[in-house]
Amino acid sequence: MIIELGHLLAFLALGAAAAQSVLGLTSGGEAARRLAVAGAMFAALSLLTLIISFVRLDFSVELVAAHSHSQKPLLYRIAGAWGNHEGSMLLWCVIMAGYGAVAALTMREGKLRDRALGVQGLLTVGSFLYLLFVSSPFTRLVDPPFDGAGLNPLLQDPAVALHPPFLYLGYVGMSFVFSLAAAGLINGEIDRDWARRTRPWALGAWSCLTIGIALGAIWAYYELGWGGWWFWDPVENASFMPWLVSAALVHSLIVTEKRGGMASWTVFLAVLAFCLSLLGTFLVRSGVLTSVHAFAVDPARGTILLIGLGLAGGAALALFAWRAPQLKAGPEFDPVSREGALVLNNLFLSVSAALVLVGTVTPMVLQWLGEAQMIAPEAASMSIGEPYFQLTLAPMVAFLLLFMPLAQAAPWRKAEMTPLMKWLLPSAVIAVVAALIALAMGGWGVFLGFGVLVGVWVVAGVVQDILRRAGAGGWRRILKLPLTVWGMAIAHIGMGIFVIGATVETAARTEQTFPLAPGQSAEMAGWKFEFQGVTIVDGPNYIATRGDILATHDGRTELLQPEQRSYPVSEMGTTEVAIRKTLGGDVYVALGDQLRDQDNVWRIRIAHHPLIDWVFGGAALIAVGGFMSLAARLRRRAPANAEAATAPEAAAPQPGAPEAGVGASA
Amino acid sequence: MIGPVIALLLQAAPLEQPIPDETLEARAQAIMRETRCMVCENEPVSQSTADMAVDARRAIRRQVMEGATDDQIREFFVSRYGQHVSFRPPLDGWAILLWGFPFALVAVGLAMFGVKLVRNRPSGLAPLSDDRSGEGG
Numbered sequence: 001m002i003i004e005l006g007h008l009l010a011f012l013a014l015g016a017a018a019a020q021s022v023l024g025l026t027s028g029g030e031a032a033r034r035l036a037v038a039g040a041m042f043a044a045l046s047l048l049t050l051i052i053s054f055v056r057l058d059f060s061v062e063l064v065a066a067h068s069h070s071q072k073p074l075l076y077r078i079a080g081a082w083g084n085h086e087g088s089m090l091l092w093c094v095i096m097a098g099y100g101a102v103a104a105l106t107m108r109e110g111k112l113r114d115r116a117l118g119v120q121g122l123l124t125v126g127s128f129l130y131l132l133f134v135s136s137p138f139t140r141l142v143d144p145p146f147d148g149a150g151l152n153p154l155l156q157d158p159a160v161a162l163h164p165p166f167l168y169l170g171y172v173g174m175s176f177v178f179s180l181a182a183a184g185l186i187n188g189e190i191d192r193d194w195a196r197r198t199r200p201w202a203l204g205a206w207s208c209l210t211i212g213i214a215l216g217a218i219w220a221y222y223e224l225g226w227g228g229w230w231f232w233d234p235v236e237n238a239s240f241m242p243w244l245v246s247a248a249l250v251h252s253l254i255v256t257e258k259r260g261g262m263a264s265w266t267v268f269l270a271v272l273a274f275c276l277s278l279l280g281t282f283l284v285r286s287g288v289l290t291s292v293h294a295f296a297v298d299p300a301r302g303t304i305l306l307i308g309l310g311l312a313g314g315a316a317l318a319l320f321a322w323r324a325p326q327l328k329a330g331p332e333f334d335p336v337s338r339e340g341a342l343v344l345n346n347l348f349l350s351v352s353a354a355l356v357l358v359g360t361v362t363p364m365v366l367q368w369l370g371e372a373q374m375i376a377p378e379a380a381s382m383s384i385g386e387p388y389f390q391l392t393l394a395p396m397v398a399f400l401l402l403f404m405p406l407a408q409a410a411p412w413r414k415a416e417m418t419p420l421m422k423w424l425l426p427s428a429v430i431a432v433v434a435a436l437i438a439l440a441m442g443g444w445g446v447f448l449g450f451g452v453l454v455g456v457w458v459v460a461g462v463v464q465d466i467l468r469r470a471g472a473g474g475w476r477r478i479l480k481l482p483l484t485v486w487g488m489a490i491a492h493i494g495m496g497i498f499v500i501g502a503t504v505e506t507a508a509r510t511e512q513t514f515p516l517a518p519g520q521s522a523e524m525a526g527w528k529f530e531f532q533g534v535t536i537v538d539g540p541n542y543i544a545t546r547g548d549i550l551a552t553h554d555g556r557t558e559l560l561q562p563e564q565r566s567y568p569v570s571e572m573g574t575t576e577v578a579i580r581k582t583l584g585g586d587v588y589v590a591l592g593d594q595l596r597d598q599d600n601v602w603r604i605r606i607a608h609h610p611l612i613d614w615v616f617g618g619a620a621l622i623a624v625g626g627f628m629s630l631a632a633r634l635r636r637r638a639p640a641n642a643e644a645a646t647a648p649e650a651a652a653p654q655p656g657a658p659e660a661g662v663g664a665s666a
Numbered sequence: 667m668i669g670p671v672i673a674l675l676l677q678a679a680p681l682e683q684p685i686p687d688e689t690l691e692a693r694a695q696a697i698m699r700e701t702r703c704m705v706c707e708n709e710p711v712s713q714s715t716a717d718m719a720v721d722a723r724r725a726i727r728r729q730v731m732e733g734a735t736d737d738q739i740r741e742f743f744v745s746r747y748g749q750h751v752s753f754r755p756p757l758d759g760w761a762i763l764l765w766g767f768p769f770a771l772v773a774v775g776l777a778m779f780g781v782k783l784v785r786n787r788p789s790g791l792a793p794l795s796d797d798r799s800g801e802g803g
Contacts, residue, residue, distance in 0.1 A: 192800070226713035232753075233708055258799035334791050335783045347775040355768040362764065378748060384764075385710075385753025387700050392768045399772070411793035511695070511712075512684050593715055603715070 003061050006049030007138035010090070010128060013042035013097060017124035020100070024118025025186075032117045033104040039124065040101035043094040047081070050090060050137055054081045060144035063087060063137045069150040069569050071541035079161035080151045085285060085301075086137035088164055092281075093127045095168050099176040099201075100124060112197065115183035116176070123175050126308050134300050150569035153542065159219040167212030167239060171277040173205025174242060177249070178274035178316065181267045185319040190263045190327050195256035198270065200633040202253055206246040207626030213239050214619035225575030225590045227511065227607045229615060232389045237360040238280030241353050246273045248349035250626070255342050259412060261330025262339075264320075265346070271316040276353070278309040288364060334414040341407030348400040355392050359384045390506075394447065401454035401499060404492055405461025409468065427464050431457035438504070451503025458496035462489050483632035491625025494618045501614025505585070511607035513592065517600055525608040527587055528552040529560075534591070534602065542567045544576070547591040547602065551580060562591040562604075585610035685727055694730040697739055698723055700753045710753065 016039030024032035050063070054077050059065040067084045068077055076083075082091040100120040107113040131137075155161075180198045184190045216236070221229040230236060249269040256266045282288070286302025333339040363382050370380020405424055435453035466489055470477040514522040518533035532548040542565040549560045560578035567573070580587040585608060592603030685691040698712035703719045711719040711726075722743070729739045743751045755761045 224713075228713065231708075231710075258796075332788045332791065334788060335779055337791075337793075340779070344775075344779070347772065347779075351768050351771045351775070354771065358764065358767065381748045381750035382755055382761075383702055383750050383753045384755050385700065385702075387754035388765070392765065396768065396772070411795055412799045413794040414791040415793060 002049045003053050003058070003138050003140065006046040006053075007136075009042045009046035009049070010093070010132060010138070013039045013046060013093070014125060014128040014132065016042060017097065017100075017121045017128060019121075021118050021121030021125060024114050024116075024121055026118075029109070029111075029114030029117070032114060032121065036097070036100040036104040036117050036121070039121075040094070040097040043090075043097040047090050047094045050087060051078055051081045054078065057148065059146070059148055060141050062139040062141050065141060065145050065148050067151050068148040069541070070147050071569065072151060072156070073540060075158070075161060076151055076156045079155075082164050083151055083155050083161070086131075086135045088168070089127070089131045089135045089285075090137050091164065092168055092172055093124065093131050095165075095172040096120070096124050096127050096175055099173060103176060103201075107197070111187050112180070112183050112189070112194065115186050116179040119179035119182040119186075120176055123179065123312065126312070130304055130308065134304055147569075150541075150567065153565065153567040153570055153572050153574045154223060157219055157223055159215045160223070163212055163215040163219060165212075166208050166215060170205050170207075170209025170212050170246075171239075171242065171281065173201065173208060174246060174274040174277045177202050177205060177246075177270045178312070181270035182316055182319055184267060185316075185323040188323055188326060190256075190267050190323075192257055192260045195253050195263075195266065199250065199253045199257060200630050202246060202250050202270070202273075203626050203630040203633070206243070206250055207623045207630065209239065209243050209246065210619060210623040210626065213243060214616055214623070217619070218616055221609075221612070222577055222579060223574065225577055225605075227509070227577075227588050227590075227609055229505075229612070232359075232385050234360050234364075235284055237356050238283045241356050241360070242273050242276040242280060244349050244353035244356065245269055245276055248346045248353070249273055250629075251342050251345050251349070255330070255339055259330050259333070259339060260328070261333065262343070262346075263327045263330065264324045267324075267327075268320060269346075269350075271313070271320065275309060275313040275316075276357075278305065278312065282306060282309060283360070331413070333412070336410070336417050337415045338407060338410045338412045340415075341403050341410055344403050345400060345407060348396045352393055352396045355396075356389065359388055359392075390447075394450075397499060398450060398454050401458045401496065404458050404495070405465065408462065408465045408488065408492070423468075424461060424464065427457055427460035430460045445507065448503050448507035451499055451507075455496045455498075455500035455503070458499070459493050462492045462496070465489065483628055483635065487625045487627075487629030487632060489625070490628060491622045494621025494623075494625055496618070497614050497621060498618025501611040501618055504611045505609055505615055508610050509607060511605065513603050513605045515595055515598075515601050516604050517598075517602075522604065522606065524606050525587065526553060527606075529589070529604070529606060531602070531604060533600070537563070539565065541569065542574075545591065547604065549578070549589060549604065551587070551589075560587075560589050562589045564591050581613070586612050683727075685731055690730050691727075693736065694723075694727045697726050697730075697736060701726070701740075701743055702751050702753060704747055704751060 016035045020032045020035040020039060023029070023035065050061075053061045053064050054068055055074070057064065057068060057070055057077070059068075063084060063086055064080075067087075068080045072080065080087075082088045100117060103113065103120070104117060107116075177198060180194070180201065181190075184194045184198075213236075216239070217229040220231070221227060246269075249266065252262050252266040252269060255262045282302060282305040286305060288302055330339075335343075363384055366375070366380045366382050369375045370377050405427060406420060409420060409423070431453050434456040435449045438452040439449045466478060466481065466485070469481055469485060473480075510525060512522075512524055514529075516522060516531040518531055521528055521530040523529070528551070530550040530552070532550060534545050534547050537544045537546050544563040544565045546561050546563045549562070550557050551560050558580070560580060562578040563576040565574045565576060575590050577588055577590040580589075588607040588609055590605040590607075592605050595601040595603065685694060695712060699710050701711045701722060703709045703711045703714040703716055703722070705716050705718045706714045709719075711722040713719075725742070726739055729742065734742075740752055740754070744756075749756065755764055757765060
């Protein structure tokens, strides 16, 4: 009966959220607060009943029967609860109610908190309605099967088990940022205090989204067997768009918080980030991606998601149109200043988001127009993939990174460009030398040279900035730099490392498929691979064909064992690649199929992925930096006027022009 | 050009052999990465083990070795399978807008920035360090 209890709890959570929205938007702030906490507990307990059903293998629950199996290991039984549409929507609801509860418990009392809880209640109501009426995970089967159908074996992997929770912490985290934006607009107060209180939520959600995307990329890299970590697939782009917009948001929030500027733009981004999260969910969940037909067969889910997106976005934009003219413009600033640099940051990030959006949606729109016979069939079939995104996005990223060290060092309101550039000369020299070395090492072209140039420029620039902030204080002073400075430095270094890794990996990866019979060998990237044949091995819920390959490099030999696994329950197969890590990158060996026309000859796919760890490591540093900035906020959640006292880096004037910073006398 | 290539295609070699010349092989692999495997779900021919992908890889390598340009090889696939086969949208017709709009947006943004810098640059502003960022005007 436990799943019925879960069903009931979900209805209770829906009721709590409805009451929370009414009370929060009227005058019952304190009651809304309690309801938010209670609703989140109901939602969490509801998810718990689903997880228990999965762990206990209760096949009378339709979802368990469809997605689990008695042979499945415990971790994947638990993760199976959200490894499907209905369960993941319940997780979505839990996280959304959870954000409301955390806000209720931690935010300072006041109109902003109450209204934000009200709006969050509305969003939670919408999510629960969607869950309960079009994607209920609580359905029972009249005639339960003896065993379940199993989980897609590709998803039986630790990275992908954790991928949805982090992705949703990011996506849904944007819901509370949205609620704060709507609340601020209702109150007519989008000011420095609003920005200070909104930024931690944006930082947390954005960092979780970073981790979620990175986990997905890591999984694609080692589980799909072809060594790619990003393919510009619409599913990937769906998570990348909100990431880009929220990256712009965490930067524009700085301007609003520190200077009171860019208020209407910032609030617009806050609304947009959640709308793009909803759009991403629509793209992934409606079936519109696989084909327009799939969407047409069961249009309820997609249509309702679109209506939800329209309602949330439309209401927020209407609020925006009503209040934006009344928002105060911030104090004036010179284009050459920290504000100016952050405006450029937002320009490049939002154009990047726009091009990813257009590149993702255009083929679907064309296909739809073709189906409706509004355009010719030839014109309706277009693919937009890697070449488009690389050629258009690379210049944006390059611009973004070129301005990054300047933005970090420039003072607010007005900066002197010449001394700043002179001061950054060492970084520029290091970057140019590194790019020349990279170009000399391999004939990989301008793309790679430019990637290394901007990546090294950023890393060197950040290091210089840290040294400058430390001043004459030396190492001791460096360690005492505030957490916000470290958060920024680490995230920016992560970005530089990511760009170096991504361009080198993309430009210089080599891959080759060798047909090998036992005893034959192949050579690649300084390694010799001797194929010794295959053996059949039994796993817990699969049967593996394991290849034994002796890999020799620098006179040392080791055994690499890539596998092909076949899962009898779901009648699907997966590839388990063998990865040998080296300092310069990964040697990646996958066992392919046996050749049809020849006996005992196997396709062995060998690839070298240079600097692949820089890609994932860079992304991890970006997230760590985001969390550090968030931690800095939590540590000094003091009243506004105490802030000035806790900014020791303040003493450092603009580099190269010591007297300029001190001379400020407004 | 296409006739002999199809003839070569049909005369299927048993194994996939990379081109000995590394630059040519790299070019061939780049084209494989942007050519869709028509029988797979959103995969390029470079990754897939499907027969169509194997044949496509072989065709690409042969054409590269025969001295065909990248554009000629792309055209070979697009003429047979339609634009859908190429992950690279064409650079003609309305698709120029697709390629151009990000740069146009950036250009507009930078132009607005430039106008402010040259024409309406506010005067009399002094730098403000981090600790004093809260000060007005």
